[in-house]
Amino acid sequence: MSNFYDSxxxxxxxxxxxxxxxxxxxxxxxxxxxxxxxDNNVTNxxxxxxxxxxxxxxxxxxxxxxxxIRVLNLSNFKDNWLKASQEATDKxxxxxxxxxxSVPFKILDTPEINYSIETLLPNKNGRLLAVCGEHRLExxxxxxxxxxxxSSAGIIPKRKVDCRTLSVGGKYYEKSKxxxxxxxxxxxxxxxxxxxxxxxxxxxxxxxxxxxxxxPEQSFDLSPLERKSTTVSPIQRIGFSIxxxxxxxxxxxxxxxxxxxxxxxxxxxxFTVFYALRNGHIYSLCPVIxxxxxxxxxxxxxxxxxxxxxxxxxxxxxxxxxxxLSHLFNLHSIWIDDLFQTAKIARRSNESDILVVVSDxxxxxxxxxRQGPFLxxxxxxxxxxxxxxxxxxxxxxxxxxxxxxxxNGSVHNYLLSGExxxxxxxxxxxxxxxxxxxxxxxxxxxxxxxxxxLYEVVNLKNQExxxxxxxxFVSDPLYEDTYFVxxxxxxxxxxxxxxxxxxxSAILKYESGSNPESQRALDTLLKEKSKSExxxxxxxxxxxxxxxxxxxxxxISDIYLSYSLLALTTDYRLVxxxxxxxxxxxxxxxxxxxxxxxxHNIGSEEDESKKGYEPVLSLPLFKPPPQLDTLPKQPKxxxxxxxxxxxxxxxxxxxxxxxSKSTEQIRRETRxxxxxxxxxxxxxxxxxxxxxxxxxxxxxxYFKLQETNSEEAKQAQKQKLKDISQRHxxxxxxxxxxLRTLMKSYQPELSNEEKEWVDxxxxxxxxxxxxxxxxARIKMLKEQFEQQAQITKPKTHKFAGMNPTQLKSVLSTxxxxxxxxxxxxxxxxxxxxxxxASA
Numbered sequence: 001m002s003n004f005y006d007s008x009x010x011x012x013x014x015x016x017x018x019x020x021x022x023x024x025x026x027x028x029x030x031x032x033x034x035x036x037x038x039d040n041n042v043t044n045x046x047x048x049x050x051x052x053x054x055x056x057x058x059x060x061x062x063x064x065x066x067x068x069i070r071v072l073n074l075s076n077f078k079d080n081w082l083k084a085s086q087e088a089t090d091k092x093x094x095x096x097x098x099x100x101x102s103v104p105f106k107i108l109d110t111p112e113i114n115y116s117i118e119t120l121l122p123n124k125n126g127r128l129l130a131v132c133g134e135h136r137l138e139x140x141x142x143x144x145x146x147x148x149x150x151s152s153a154g155i156i157p158k159r160k161v162d163c164r165t166l167s168v169g170g171k172y173y174e175k176s177k178x179x180x181x182x183x184x185x186x187x188x189x190x191x192x193x194x195x196x197x198x199x200x201x202x203x204x205x206x207x208x209x210x211x212x213x214x215x216p217e218q219s220f221d222l223s224p225l226e227r228k229s230t231t232v233s234p235i236q237r238i239g240f241s242i243x244x245x246x247x248x249x250x251x252x253x254x255x256x257x258x259x260x261x262x263x264x265x266x267x268x269x270x271f272t273v274f275y276a277l278r279n280g281h282i283y284s285l286c287p288v289i290x291x292x293x294x295x296x297x298x299x300x301x302x303x304x305x306x307x308x309x310x311x312x313x314x315x316x317x318x319x320x321x322x323x324x325l326s327h328l329f330n331l332h333s334i335w336i337d338d339l340f341q342t343a344k345i346a347r348r349s350n351e352s353d354i355l356v357v358v359s360d361x362x363x364x365x366x367x368x369x370r371q372g373p374f375l376x377x378x379x380x381x382x383x384x385x386x387x388x389x390x391x392x393x394x395x396x397x398x399x400x401x402x403x404x405x406x407x408n409g410s411v412h413n414y415l416l417s418g419e420x421x422x423x424x425x426x427x428x429x430x431x432x433x434x435x436x437x438x439x440x441x442x443x444x445x446x447x448x449x450x451x452x453x454l455y456e457v458v459n460l461k462n463q464e465x466x467x468x469x470x471x472x473f474v475s476d477p478l479y480e481d482t483y484f485v486x487x488x489x490x491x492x493x494x495x496x497x498x499x500x501x502x503x504x505s506a507i508l509k510y511e512s513g514s515n516p517e518s519q520r521a522l523d524t525l526l527k528e529k530s531k532s533e534x535x536x537x538x539x540x541x542x543x544x545x546x547x548x549x550x551x552x553x554x555x556i557s558d559i560y561l562s563y564s565l566l567a568l569t570t571d572y573r574l575v576x577x578x579x580x581x582x583x584x585x586x587x588x589x590x591x592x593x594x595x596x597x598x599x600h601n602i603g604s605e606e607d608e609s610k611k612g613y614e615p616v617l618s619l620p621l622f623k624p625p626p627q628l629d630t631l632p633k634q635p636k637x638x639x640x641x642x643x644x645x646x647x648x649x650x651x652x653x654x655x656x657x658x659x660s661k662s663t664e665q666i667r668r669e670t671r672x673x674x675x676x677x678x679x680x681x682x683x684x685x686x687x688x689x690x691x692x693x694x695x696x697x698x699x700x701x702y703f704k705l706q707e708t709n710s711e712e713a714k715q716a717q718k719q720k721l722k723d724i725s726q727r728h729x730x731x732x733x734x735x736x737x738x739l740r741t742l743m744k745s746y747q748p749e750l751s752n753e754e755k756e757w758v759d760x761x762x763x764x765x766x767x768x769x770x771x772x773x774x775x776a777r778i779k780m781l782k783e784q785f786e787q788q789a790q791i792t793k794p795k796t797h798k799f800a801g802m803n804p805t806q807l808k809s810v811l812s813t814x815x816x817x818x819x820x821x822x823x824x825x826x827x828x829x830x831x832x833x834x835x836x837a838s839a
Contacts, residue, residue, distance in 0.1 A: 001262055009564060012576065017063055030548055034046055036468060036469045048181045048470075049253040050118070050472045051472075053117060056554045058126055059558060063552075066116055066117070068107060071105060071293075073147045074558075077103045078560070106159050110163055118134060119183060137167070137180055178199040179200040182198045186290050188289055194290040203220070210289065222370070223250040251281070252278045258273060258274075263397065266299050271286055274391060277747040295339070295355050295357055296354060303336055308329075315725060334361070342357055342359070369424050374450045376452045386406050387468075388405070390471055400415075408473065409460045414452040450750070458532060469489070470488065472553070474553050477555055479495075482496065486552075487550065488540070491534065491536075491567050495535075498530050499525070503526075506521045535633065537565065539637050547640070553564045563837045598680075622683050624680075626679065
């Protein structure tokens with residue numbers, strides 16, 4: 001089977017979009033000659049021109065060949081590849097190459113572009129394409145829809161697409177023959193139409209192509225102070241060049257980079273332009289923003305709070321220098337407040353936190369001050385013709401890194417020691433206020449220069465030749481801590497995540513103040529200095545005597561097209577690489593709970609029979625081997641044109657050394673992969689055993705459940721319940737019998753004498769206390785007696801008819817009855833006291 005079945009990228013290298021005729025091959029050789037240099041002449045800008053003849057806009061691939069711009073829709077190409085691969089698989093044949101003819105490339109009809117194109121750069125929304133030559137800059141207006149919508153008419157494989165072209169800054173570059181060194185679209189532009197251009201005339205210009213293509217919106221002179229015609233105070237020249245170079249050409253601005261987009265916790269970096277001189281000195285301009293910019297509201301709020309806090313702290317300070325800085329912080333607050341006055345919610349954004357701010361050349365009454373050079377520790381002066389080639393700003397909040405590419409094939413990663421803030425050039429000689437002169441003198445002092453430290457030096461050069469070469473940076477679209485470098489010797493990937501992420505975590509802990517050991521951990525990280533992971537992805541210089549420079553690099557991060565890299569050589573050979581996505585999978589909460597439960601069971605002293613199910617998987621949780629989650633280790637080899645094709649390979653010491661080195665590297669990588677495979681295989685075997693145990697456990701539970709839910713089980717359960725109910729009834733009867741026996745033992749029945757005595761007491765109680773008892777009758781007689789006593793008057797009774805003997809007999813009878821009543825009453829009271837106790 002053909003390799004075309006493996007990846008659509010393998011077919012892309014065969015597409016006719018990369019074919020050259022004889023004239024185009026000659027122009028490619030001219031491009032190759034500009035990528036390297038053997039002497040140490042520093043009067044020109046050959047190695048500061050960056051060739052980027054390949055780029056992508058969404059799924060459209062643009063390739064510049066001479067003055068021609070070709071475009072191919074990659075989604076359409078992959079669709080046809082899938083269709084052809086499926087047909088070849090069904091027919092069980094190799095994938096033919098004729099299907100590629102059904103996906104022709106298209107040509108942008110831009111007659112105004114009649115020069116050799118060096119750079120292609122689309123803007124953020126993909127509507128504009130910046131086309132840059134040595135002395136020309138054009139903006140091509142691209143159609144909104146993808147180029148796959150433009151179907152070819154008839155059998156014509158190549159169709160031209162009419163595009164409008166705008167020539168930018170003609171009088172500055174085309175007429176004056178000033179070289180364009182670097183261009184970059186500004187990420188803060190509200191209209192996505194602001195482009196920043198650096199020329200070899202040391203002028204940094206910002207053009208708004210939607211407003212004026214002839215005159216720049218803003219211009220900044222980056223030339224050395226000695227060249228400026230205006231009179232400059234000697235104090236202002238303090239700190240411009242630490243080494244006081246004699247030749248002014250060493251202080252030419254050769255490259256720049258922007259501070260990135262606005263984020264919630266950003267500082268002044270998005271409003272900053274960093275640029276480097278030929279001698280490697282780094283400067284910054286802040287604040288520099290397009291006149292119509294998009295900024296996050298929280299970003300401006302954060303800056304306003306910080307500026308106000310600094311102002312209050314400096315104002316109340318005791319040192320005079322700190323009090324002088326309070327005027328600078330006051331200017332910060334004024335500048336930010338002016339932005340808030342013009343702020344409006346962006347209409348094109350779905351987020352209400354995005355603001356559109358408007359400024360102009362009168363936004364600040366003072367010109368922006370060039371801050372620099374950066375005071376860099378642990379660095380050396382560039383010599384032997386080594387120059388700065390490119391500059392890249394990497395912001396992994398709160399860690400900021402400046403990567404400086406040098407023409408000797410090395411990269412210096414500088415770690416910014418302090419935050420960048422806005423500074424303006426204050427009048428000193430013609431100051432209207434004393435604080436202006438004091439602030440101007442203070443900002444001109446070397447103590448106020450921005451500071452950085454050289455964290456590491458990455459050497460990308462693997463051969464003696466070429467001696468000097470162009471180095472170009474490309475940032476990773478997915479990971480902020482990774483960037484790619486292409487040069488004459490190939491393509492390298494520099495992943496700084498090995499030290500940036502730990503450093504970032506340590507800084508955040510230190511700033512929060514929650515961990516007292518954070519300061520020690522931060523010092524340890526800065527002292528140990530873990531190195532970045534550097535991988536050679538494309539080797540364009542496999543042999544000592546030959547090399548094929550890379551003149552273009554694009555990174556694709558589309559879901560359908562996958563995460564991949566496309567590199568183009570000077571002879572327009574495409575080299576593709578599939579890149580690995582990072583596996584940043586956090587440990588789920590359920591897994592953490594399971595691990596804690598497993599650890600608890602391990603440390604428990606309970607009986608084994610009482611413990612629950614315990615897995616056989618080892619702790620901690622399994623992580624994929626690092627060999628499978630890093631950048632590719634084996635580079636793709638770009639064979640020189642003289643040794644490729646049907647030509648025989650010349651066997652000499654150089655080729656044998658190359659084959660030996662490549663074989664050893666492949667063997668080493670294979671050994672690492674075997675170790676990773678063995679580790680994964682052991683884990684898979686353990687997981688298989690655990691899976692079998694879980695299946696057996698689930699099967700046992702299933703069988704138990706089936707037995708429980710069967711008819712026989714239900715009948716048995718009913719019978720058990722019936723037996724239990726019967727036994728319960730018998731037990732209840734026995735309990736009642738036992739209770740009755742106990743009651744008899746502790747509460748026996750009364751005897752016959754006691755029963756008779758109780759009956760007599762009840763009769764006496766009725767005689768005395770009943771309704772017709774003695775007490776009731778006495779009470780009634782007493783009432784009658786009282787009534788009679790009130791009615792009758794006392795008088796002498798004459799007992800007629802009764803003699804004294806009869807009266808005496810009646811009186812004695814009454815006394816006897818009264819005595820009997822008293823005895824009965826006393827007995828009743830005694831009985832009443834005894835009855836409750838006996839009851």
